[in-house]
Amino acid sequence: xxxxxxxxxxxxxxxxxxxxxxxxxxxxxxxxxxxxxxxxxxxxxxxxxxxxxxxxxxxxxxxxxxxxxxxxxxxxxxxxxxxxxxxxxxxxxxxxxxxxxxxxxxxxxxxx
Amino acid sequence: xxxxxxxxxxxxxxxxxxxxxxxxxxxxxxxxxxxxxxxxxxxxxxxxxxxxxxxxxxxxxxxxxxxxxxxxxxxxxxxxxxxxxxxxxxxxxxxxxxxxxxxxxxxxxxxx
Numbered sequence: 393x394x395x396x397x398x399x400x401x402x403x404x405x406x407x408x409x410x411x412x413x414x415x416x417x418x419x420x421x422x423x424x425x426x427x428x429x430x431x432x433x434x435x436x437x438x439x440x441x442x443x444x445x446x447x448x449x450x451x452x453x454x455x456x457x458x459x460x461x462x463x464x465x466x467x468x469x470x471x472x473x474x475x476x477x478x479x480x481x482x483x484x485x486x487x488x489x490x491x492x493x494x495x496x497x498x499x500x501x502x503x504x
Numbered sequence: 505x506x507x508x509x510x511x512x513x514x515x516x517x518x519x520x521x522x523x524x525x526x527x528x529x530x531x532x533x534x535x536x537x538x539x540x541x542x543x544x545x546x547x548x549x550x551x552x553x554x555x556x557x558x559x560x561x562x563x564x565x566x567x568x569x570x571x572x573x574x575x576x577x578x579x580x581x582x583x584x585x586x587x588x589x590x591x592x593x594x595x596x597x598x599x600x601x602x603x604x605x606x607x608x609x610x611x612x613x614x615x616x
Binding site for chain 1: 538540546547548550553561563592594596598601602603604605606609610612
């Protein structure tokens with residue numbers, strides 16, 4: 393069955409540093425890989441999408457890489473700020489208006 | 505722009521009581537609609553999804569059911585709640601070929 397692995401432990405990082413979160417998957421060939429942010433008590437918010445034929449995507453301080461050979465995505469937040477503290481979810485989909493599979497998420501804490 | 509509503513925001517129900525959670529979407533037509541549950545410390549579990557009125561796909565066999573009486577309305581129900589039904593229930597819509605999910609604010613359900 394499809395499986396997505398994200399570091400279940402929290403990631404603590406000093407303000408101003410680059411945070412790097414990892415998403416690994418097995419038994420899946422997704423067309424799209426997505427990253428979401430979830431704050432406590434709220435629904436996830438879509439951040440970025442990267443397609444299977446793309447290696448890297450950037451949006452402001454965010455960067456996502458997608459390696460379909462390694463079956464891995466890395467999510468980077470540069471110049472991290474305390475406001476970036478949240479849980480970040482990785483999600484995979486095949487497209488074509490089908491379901492999306494989410495990872496458990498990694499909790500990021502940016503320390504001032 | 506699109507907006508998704510869920511109510512109620514919080515709910516405390518006794519074991520064995522019925523449940524009805526409602527989700528409505530504004531600003532889009534014929535969206536794919538999804539119900540997820542997020543238990544404490546766990547990832548998002550897809551419960552149901554719908555590609556159109558009256559079309560429901562169930563992902564997890566349990567005592568919950570879903571209905572889509574109108575294009576932009578999605579309802580999650582139960583005849584008799586269990587303790588294990590406690591959790592954070594999220595409705596989402598996905599109207600794009602990439603299946604990007606746009607979540608509502610969620611309902612925190614506690615079954616006592």
